[in-house]
């Protein structure tokens with residue numbers, strides 16, 4: 001099977017004055033197309049750091065990362081942005097949405113940057129919002145949506161342009177258990193129905209329960 | 225081509241109204257700045273124009289011709305033949321709208337009670353009427369009716385000093401062309417009221433014919449004042465006249481009335497300094513506001529980058545927001561400035577500062593003069609400098625590391 005993500009010996013060291021914090025120590029990871037990977041581990045073990053580096057939001061101190069056939073360490077900031085635009089969807093723990101845009105516009109935004117025609121992107125955005133159960137709320141702005149609804153918009157936006165990979169960093173951390181459950185179901189649904197590849201970091205056992213593959217991180221390493 | 229432009233433009237517009245209070249405050253600052261720049265420029269331009277107009281009107285004209293030596297020692301000995309052909313040819317220059325020959329000598333005017341030293345001018349009533357302030361300033365009696373009119377015209381203030389009046393006689397005393405004392409009685413036929421007291425007390429006017437006869441000057445004059453169709457062509461015309469009249473002393477107004485030139489330059493220079501000061505104050509406000517907006521939205525810029533918006537578009541988004549602010553502020557500022565200039569009508573009355581103004585070659589009412597060029601400069605200063613300074617916050621936003629921007633609480 002084709003690998004969407006391939007990390008080899010990825011190292012990330014943060015320098016805080018004289019102190020060096022090793023966030024990632026030789027992390028290796030391969031994620032195949034259609035996978036649903038769950039990354040767990042204690043706080044500070046490097047989950048967020050790894051996801052950010054896979055998404056090209058941060059640069060590794062050493063190591064090699066290939067995402068959708070792009071060798072990230074050779075790319076400029078602009079090229080990385082372009083790569084994310086076309087291949088990666090993100091869902092963060094909170095503050096996922098642009099506050100001045102409506103739910104529909106937030107979902108459309110990515111397609112707008114990709115140059116999808118206005119009519120088509122509106123149609124697709126509506127369809128995806130319906131799929132995540134937000135029909136009728138298209139014209140609400142983020143402050144007028146609940147936390148769970150906001151996360152659903154974020155998931156809708158992450159998958160709307162059929163990316164190779166969706167990276168979700170503790171997407172359910174701010175949600176009550178029922179809402180969290182629903183969101184996981186939704187992501188799993190997208191995975192099985194549309195074949196979207198997910199890498200999710202979480203402390204939530206219910207998320208782990210849904211995963212195809214569970215990985216654990218300790219001290220900047222993937223242990224299992 | 226990247227497709228972020230419409231998105232970024234829409235975002236810039238919405239972000240502008242995200243914090244309406246802050247936007248209003250900074251808009252107010254831009255409006256105030258634009259207003260101050262434009263009104264000040266209009267005021268300075270009005271001052272400058274007034275200084276110029278007064279200088280030109282005040283007998284100077286745009287260009288004058290004298291015999292060499294006259295300007296250093298303005299006496300009868302430096303008179304020249306006004307009928308010579310080279311002069312007549314030179315004065316037929318198409319740029320010249322009007323010229324006026326004058327006899328101009330120091331003299332004493334005496335009434336039965338008082339006497340006063342003045343500059344005596346012998347003028348041609350036909351040409352002088354179109355040349356200087358005199359004709360339009362007559363408030364009692366009348367202007368000369370012929371080239372040999374036997375009367376004298378004096379200023380209101382001089383009439384008061386001499387304790388004389390319209391219809392009364394005064395004696396004018398001076399030296400004639402043969403260095404003999406010439407004196408003759410003149411009836412006061414006209415009284416003028418000038419913008420400045422010095423004009424009213426410093427001059428006495430008689431007809432050119434009477435002056436030539438009294439001073440035994442025949443065809444000679446002391447000066448020829450010239451007015452051009454277009455003052456902007458002063459230097460070019462001056463050069464032509466100089467070439468054609470090598471034996472005469474041809475000078476432009478700014479060499480004849482250097483004080484006027486100095487004041488004019490000062491006013492125009494002050495506009496520049498003023499623009500700079502206003503912009504500095506305003507520029508800090510703008511940069512500060514945009515910087516604050518950028519810091520507040522750090523997480524958002526990180527998110528934008530995560531979603532695939534290139535750093536260049538982040539910069540553009542912030543920059544467009546600044547551009548919109550500037551354009552809206554300038555539009556209102558221009559309107560307000562235009563209205564306030566309109567509201568002053570003919571100008572502002574500054575007669576309370578009468579004496580000082582006279583020194584500054586100004587009249588009692590200063591008109592605001594709004595020129596397209598000054599408007600353009602004020603707007604360009606705000607827009608160009610504003611956009612340049614806003615590059616800094618925009619650049620700060622664009623160079624954020626997305627991972628750090630997003631995780632920052």
Ligand SMILES: Nc1ncnc2c1ncn2[C@@H]1O[C@H](COP(=O)(O)OP(=O)(O)OP(=O)(O)O)[C@@H](O)[C@H]1O
Nearest residue numbers: 014016021022023042043044045046047048049050
């Ligand atoms: N910008 C930074 N500067 C310095 N150190 C950092 C920075 N970001 C992360 N770290 C450090 O790197 C290590 C890994 O952090 P990371 O956020 O990846 O952990 P995590 O597994 O996501 O933890 P959590 O479960 O709490 O989200 C931690 O020790 C953290 O303090």
Ligand SMILES: [Mg+2]
Nearest residue numbers: 047048049169
């Ligand atoms: Mg984390």
